[in-house]
C-alpha cells in the first residue's frame with residue numbers, strides 16, 4: 001500500500017487537442033498532494049491520467065511516463081482495469097450505486113476481484129472499510145438499506161469506503177467536497193488526513209483553505225497563455241506555495257488576484 005508516483009514529461013490529448021503539456025512531478029507516498037489552479041487548466045484531466053481513466057474518453061491519449069514505484073502504468077502489457085483497482089478514485093458528486101445496499105456498495109469491488117471470498121471475510125472487510133471511512137457507527141444498523149438513502153456527506157464517505165475496500169495503493173479525489181456542506185466537508189477533510197497514514201492521496205480542489213488544511217504538497221496548474229495548453233507551474237511544500245511561492249502567477253492565484 002501507499003506507492004510513489006513519478007510523472008515525467010506528460011502530454012495529455014483529447015483527440016488532436018493538447019489539453020495539458022509537459023507535466024513532471026513526484027507524488028510521495030503517505031502524503032496528501034493538492035492540485036490547484038483556475039478552471040480549465042487541466043487539473044481533472046491530469047488526475048484521470050494517474051489511473052488511466054482519461055483514455056475512457058474516445059480518442060483521448062497521453063504521451064510521456066507515469067511510474068508507480070517500479071511499474072510503468074502505460075507499459076505495453078499493463079491492464080488499465082488493474083491500474084484502476086490499484087489507483088482508486090472518488091468523484092465530485094457522491095455516486096453510490098443507487099439500488100444497492102450500503103453493504104453491497106462497499107462490497108461491490110471486492111466481489112468483482114475476489115469472487116470466492118467467504119461471507120465472514122467479506123463482512124469483516126466491509127466493516128473495516130466503513131470504520132476507516134468514519135461511517136461505521138452511522139450505518140451499522142442499516143447495512144441492508146439503499147446507499148442512496150444516506151445524506152450527501154455520508155454518501156461521499158460511503159464512496160470512500162468503497163474505494164478503500166479493495167485496498168488501493170493510491171487514492172485520487174476530484175473535488176470530493178464541492179457538493180457538501182461545511183460540516184460534511186470537515187468530516188471528509190479529517191478522514192483524508194487520517195487516510196494518508198496508509199495511502200498516497202492526490203486531491204483536486206478549488207478551495208485554497210482546504211488545500212492548506214489537508215495537504216503536504218501543492219501543485220499549481222495554469223494555462224500557459226490563452227489558447228495554450230495547461231501546465232504545471234510549480235509544485236512545492238504547501239506552506240511554501242501559500243507563503244512564499246517561486247512564481248508570480250502562483251502568488252497571484254493563491255492570494256485571490258485571479259482565477
Ligand SMILES: Nc1ncnc2c1ncn2[C@@H]1O[C@H](COP(=O)(O)OP(=O)(O)OP(=O)(O)O)[C@@H](O)[C@H]1O
Pocket residue numbers: 014017019037038039040041042043044045046057230
Ligand atoms: N471529454 C473532453 N473532451 C474534450 N476536451 C475536454 C474534455 N474534458 C476536458 N476537456 C478540455 O480539457 C481542458 C482541461 O479541462 P479540465 O476539466 O481538466 O480542467 P480543470 O482544471 O479540471 O477545470 P475545472 O477546475 O473547471 O474542473 C479544457 O480545455 C477542457 O475543455
